[in-house]
Amino acid sequence: MGKIYSSYKCTGCKKEFVLLTEDIEKFKGYLACPYCNNRNIKSLKVEDSLKECMNERVYKKVHGAIRQVSQK
Template sequence: MLSIYTSYSCFRCRKEFVVLSQDLENMQGYLACPYCGNRNVKKQNIADSLKECMSERSYKRKNGAIVQK
């Protein structure tokens, strides 16, 4: 089965973004960060659900401190 979402992170601004696999095929190889426009992005993981894709780096507040899940 073809995965629906692909997660990327930017090397310059260190922000993460998600791209639909169908849109990625239509881009013809040109992929840039939507925040800063940098073309140096790293592919993180492929997932069938957006929740699974974005839960890799989630944080919660525990006793006043922010802790990674």
Template sequence: MLGMYTSYKCKTCKLEFVLLSEDVAKMAKDRFLACPYCNSKRVTIDKATDSVRECMQESSYRRRNGVIKQIR
């Protein structure tokens, strides 16, 4: 069974991002997946879970002006 959230990592800029698995499955038919930071197509799947906190445990994140940002 697929988790609700899927964590991805870009091979170019080494940043991680999380997407809803259901939305990616719908989009995969017509389009490709790209990194939201550098627009690279070199993206790998890390893991699929039901909790966003599990996806984001390995990296450090901070809230700035109401937006969660990843810190390198």
């Protein structure tokens, strides 16, 4: 069985998103960013687990609200 999830990053708005591999094969002629509709996207990872695919994100509590911060 192949990998289930694929992670992508938009070159326009710099946001990351995850797609199912079967959806990618279905719409391989037209893949675009769901946020800004930019067709310039680059593939980051292909994983079995969604947690592995999204492990780049770190969350931190700031003034009572949870914020996403980049891990560097």
